[in-house]
Amino acid sequence: MSTTSYKDKIAARAAQEISEGKVVNFGIGIPTLIAKFLPPEVQFFVHAENGVLGMGGRCRRGEEDRNLIDAGGAYVELVPGASFADSSVSFAMIRGGRLDVAFLGALEVSGKGDLANWIIPGKYAPGIGGAMEVAQKARRLVVVTNHNDRADNPKIVEECTLPLTGKSCVDLIITEIAVMQPTRRGLLLLEIAEGVELEEVRQRTGTELLLPPEGPGRF
Amino acid sequence: MSTTSYKDKIAARAAQEISEGKVVNFGIGIPTLIAKFLPPEVQFFVHAENGVLGMGGRCRRGEEDRNLIDAGGAYVELVPGASFADSSVSFAMIRGGRLDVAFLGALEVSGKGDLANWIIPGKYAPGIGGAMEVAQKARRLVVVTNHNDRADNPKIVEECTLPLTGKSCVDLIITEIAVMQPTRRGLLLLEIAEGVELEEVRQRTGTELLLPPEGPGRF
């Protein structure tokens, strides 16, 4: 799979986690691709940490508004029903439990649902931004990530080695080859991508995979 | 002096404590009479605990707006430059130090500037409302009160016997016969009402009065 196609594969599967009326937050990277896989009749509201609720897609060139960006700096459109709030209200929405589902990338994610995605000590430490609050407080946290890193090491591990963004916070992990659910007993393999064998998923995953009684589905 | 005239006497003197551009809070009772003694060219902004900043006078009959009251329930007008805020912002303004001057009534006030005005144990205990925050946090707190209670006992005392609204919070006391300033050394008698003798003020006051070097003025 090319880079583009595996990212799209992940984003398309992630889009199924959004339904009518939901309040959604997209982290940077793959999460920004998810919205385009939702049918236009599904009305949902995208939250950005800088106080926008109800972002649409990115602006077409020439239609940018200097006062309207998302939390990553991109110029965005608004959907009907949008509103603006200050930073304290925007995060009250997050910590108060009004984000129905959030999608974040990962550096490492453990079978118990621990997430590390904000710091590589000595290499990359730009600050936590809003990620810790989103990770800890979204009602449902979906991690979307390539299954392995550039050196082919598993990103889904037994224990995170990097400093955590949040502990036991991940509800679902979607990669280009598998959909997995952290549970108290371990990581449950819910779905395998079309054309991928169970054995490949096992080999490329850094923690044991539990199988549902009916066996994993396909996506 | 009749009740009306002594209240007006106090309110008129209190009005001199307000100047251009100030943010002001009026408690119930005598404080509500102060605004009418200010010349119309002085632009100031009256804050109410329920979120109004920039109240004008009371509405003329028939012009009441069911959605616009002050913190005591009276229907009020707005001045140009008014704004509405929620209760948390309204009190952020108070506790954050943005009330330039507040006027409150008193049950008792001590020479050190302690104020008691919210509870008479066993008799009257309706709750503190916003008075404690106004008393503790206004930049300048002016107590406006009749000098003695209905039984002719001094309301200005050595030590308050009633539970305090605020400790060492009073900057100025204005009554129908005197203007006094609580200081660390004791209560300084700044002004005596026209036609009143120093001896009368001393007799009707429950704590020692200090005199300024130049002697008290008249009002």
Place this chain on the structure above:
Amino acid sequence: MNKVCSLEEALSRVNPGDTVMVGGFGVPGTPFTLLDGLLKGGVNELTVVKNEANEDHMGISKLVEAGLVRKMITTHLGLNKTVIGMMNRGEVEVEFYPQGILAEKIRAGGAGLFGLLTDIGMDTELLSSTKQTMWFEGRELIVESALKGDVALLHAAKADRFGNLVYAKSAMNFNPVMATAATTVIAEVEEVVEIGDLDPEHVHTPGAFVDHVVLLEELSEEYGILEHHII
């Protein structure tokens, strides 16, 4: 996407024993119709969080008088002799807070915080004797816990179908903070507009906080001008 529903459907979310936050400061912003619905339903053992108890025989006072309220968390009952009498006779439990501290406790609950540190009331016998205090950065402070509700009942001037709310004038008061602080947030509104009809810069409470919107078909007398408050 349509949060507009009937009064009955919305109020079916309120259960006996619930903590109910009720917007309003005096008449403005008080959800009289939702309160009448609760009264009719007879849901009891309620803990009610409200600035005051309205005035005698109005709004929340009717629920207290009917014995449906176990406890009130409030700031001032000065305009309600009936509820003060019931409090003094032990017929309703009342917990008082300074008004802005009540607002902050609710706001903290809504913002997913657990408590706040304040000096309000620190030197007064009533407060300093009944609260948890701690030393922080060289001074003793009161620790106030965050307050959350099972349900919040609000009144707004307008809503769209997503639940974005706009309040009128001094009817805002406690409504925006309570909108953030309850598991289920129900707003009665005087007008429902289509999604997209409200200016995003003028929305007071974003729709994400609101679960149900009830359109008022008429405003009862309680919403009107109170004769005794006219000069």
Place this chain on the structure above:
Amino acid sequence: MNKVCSLEEALSRVNPGDTVMVGGFGVPGTPFTLLDGLLKGGVNELTVVKNEANEDHMGISKLVEAGLVRKMITTHLGLNKTVIGMMNRGEVEVEFYPQGILAEKIRAGGAGLFGLLTDIGMDTELLSSTKQTMWFEGRELIVESALKGDVALLHAAKADRFGNLVYAKSAMNFNPVMATAATTVIAEVEEVVEIGDLDPEHVHTPGAFVDHVVLLEELSEEYGILEHHII
């Protein structure tokens, strides 16, 4: 009643060593003209509170690069390699907070509170190892102190002469909370209107919080569209 004054007059209130709160999240809401004024004045040893350090060679970054900033209190520097480099070389001290917790610390300062209790970061090594914690109502929580500034520098779309402010779209962000939290609050604005021209229900920051208003005669290039953020 007129809080409108010159840039020079307003900035004369900023002194070496001050804690300066600066509004903005990226370009929107950043007071670039006030920051350029500070840079020109060379006031140094500043502690700056800002969501991020803008991008390289823009806004607050220019003050950091000029060595005028002793310490930044911020949430994320991901879009500014220059300041990250200076931080790594020890040329500027940086204190990071989770973004919403920074907003709450500022808000608490503005609301006259002294601190707040939160569980954000409680289970992460970085935060739980460097913060004061306490047990409260059965759980361990982080105690965050309130944050106040000597000066706040804001950007708003409109102001009246009393200092009532209206922000545009996502240019609101940290401006309203910072407006409450500093001894001296200075807002640069794109338009000044007469007192009475703003709708009282649409004012975002009441004038009581604002000390000085500076009218921008023109918007520099920094306020415009950033080419590299266009798709």
